[in-house]
Structure formats: C-alpha cells, structure tokens
C-alpha cells in the first residue's frame with residue numbers, strides 16, 4: 001500500500017512504533033426476533049490502522065456503506081476480510097478510505113466473528129504522510145494522538161457519531 005502511494009516501502013510499518021497495539025474482539029450475535037429494529041453492531045468505521053476479520057461463513061450480516069447504499073459483504077470459508085481503518089485513511093490523506101460498516105441481525109441464526117485491530121502505538125501521533133501533501137494537495141486531516149483518538153472513538157461510537165469527522169480539516 002505504501003508503494004501505491006509512492007512512499008518508502010516501510011513507511012507505514014515505521015509509523016507503528018515499538019508499542020503498537022493489537023486488540024481482539026470476539027462477537028456473538030444471537031438470533032434476534034426483530035432484525036428490522038435491531039443492529040448487531042451499529043454503523044461505524046474502525047479506529048484501527050487495519051483490521052483482520054474472520055466471520056461466520058454460514059451466515060452473512062456484515063454490510064458496507066458505499067455511495068449511500070448498504071452492500072452485504074459475501075462470506076467464504078477459510079477467508080479473512082481485511083478492512084482499512086481510520087488511521088490508514090488519515091495517514092494516506094484520504095486516498096485509502098476507512099469504510100463505514102455495520103452488522104445486521106438475523107431472526108433465525110446466531111453469528112460469530114473475530115476481529116483483530118492493529119493500531120499505532122497509543123503514545124504516537126499520526127498525520128497525513130508528508131510526501132502526499134503540498135500546495136496542490138493540502139492535508140485533509142489534522143495530526144492526532146492515537147491514545148486520544150481511540151478514547152474519542154468509543155465516546156463517539158456510543159453517541160452514534162464518527163470520530164474521524166473530528167480529524168478532518
């Protein structure tokens with residue numbers, strides 16, 4: 001991905017720092033008698049740099065927002081879903097997007113997923129890569145401290161808001 005942006009090969013790896021974090025979230029979505037009223041997980045983008053997601057291949061539920069419409073993410077056995085998070089959107093100055101996604105419930109079937117969130121060292125700050133920014137391509141995102149961003153993520157999520165909006169210039 002660094003190559004696609006004409007950055008040094010190890011640009012993103014170097015941003016992680018020595019105390020980078022990995023969080024795992026194991027989610028169990030029980031059957032829900034009224035799926036039209038209840039989300040399994042409400043719309044959000046991931047606050048991570050990158051997320052590896054292992055979803056139940058026997059049932060869908062994960063949806064991604066594109067141009068105002070929700071699309072079901074297909075499931076396939078033994079396949080990981082790789083999702084880009086907000087930290088990547090910020091560092092790439094918006095070239096790579098952190099997609100808004102959600103999980104819908106199902107009236108009959110339960111569902112399991114495991115997400116691994118890879119995140120920059122919480123003590124570090126990130127900003128759009130210097131090489132991507134000049135007078136014709138201004139920075140679209142502010143410098144953010146990861147620790148504060150992650151704390152802001154949960155606060156915004158609980159209010160149904162997107163923390164990435166606070167990083168936009």
Ligand SMILES: O=C(O)CCC(=O)C(=O)O
Nearest residue numbers: 025027055062103113115
């Ligand atoms: O359960 C899923 O498929 C998605 C989980 C997710 O988006 C998350 O934990 O951030």
Ligand SMILES: [Fe+2]
Nearest residue numbers: 044045046101
């Ligand atoms: Fe997510």
